[in-house]
Amino acid sequence: MKFDDVYLSGLGTFVPDLVTTEQAVQSGWYDSDVREASGLESVAISDSLSAPEMAVLAAKEAIRRSGIAAEEFGALFHSSAYHQGPDGWSPAHYILTNTLNTPITAMEIKQGCQGLLSSLAISAHRLACDSRKSAILLTAADNYSTPLVDRWTTSRLSIFGDGAASAVVSRTGGIAKLLSIGTRSAPAMEALHRGNEPIFPPAVTVGKGLDYEARVKFWMEEWAKGNTPPMEHPGEVLQSALDEALEDAGIAASDIKRVCHPSATLDALRDQFLDPIGFSLDSGIWEHTRKVGHISAADVFIGLEHLWSTRQVGPGDKVMLFTGSPGFEAGVAILEIVAEPA
Structure with missing residues (x-):
């Protein structure tokens, strides 16, 4: 999918306090050998602040940075991977009430870790069809500090972190221009x-x-027992999504300066994603993701905000965001940075 005149006009994040993996080992939560192999240093944990509340904090920052008035927004899309609050309740409308507080549509896009990237694509499509509004608000948040989740052991590929990210998508310019999005599922x-x-x-x-x-x-x-799992290599699925995104953006892989990837253990990040698509660890954000944990759909947007706000990327630089979700589905977005942080 190729896009014209679609921008990330504002980014906002909320990352709670970090708990080190060393402390987790000392507390008996995390195996020392697993910690050593993982390369992970710490994880963001919120003991009491709910996912929607964190989303509100991130959204307020994104809206402020965008400079776009509330009446210019046409929709709010919220993404998550885990439970957000009471059954039969709408976290998206809670976020809307506590941010824009305007009578626009608000909905959840439930696609696991790829939800925010898919929300970006849906936003671009909506903006193309709605001339009356110029912006869409995106949020993503999760909190795994619940009795039914052990963030340290539920997956060997990552440690689940808590936090939130938000983006304002508009036709009016801003931080980065969206060039293309590619997706592929297995x-x-x-x-x-x-x-x-x-x-x-x-x-x-x-x-x-x-x-x-x-x-x-x-x-x-x-x-x-001889029953082969229905398996494809995640890296090959991701490569197909990347090929589509590069073609639509009209650039080559060598034109990409930095890669925003999900948080995962070092071996998983290399073997399943970076190595198969031909990108080095240095091109990614490993030094950041190893500190905050896997914050589901918010992951790569927290990484993008980190790169931009610390001036590791600047105007003219091409940045790739990639995610994967249960299904299995991989998505790639290619952006061009157009502004420096104030």
């Missing part, structure tokens, strides 16, 4: 993220915790 891989867990009743309704490792163990046992 739908048979949905079974990998399901394992042998029943679809109904949902696990959370019967008090069962989130445990990705149990699903991995199930498929390893099936493989040992």
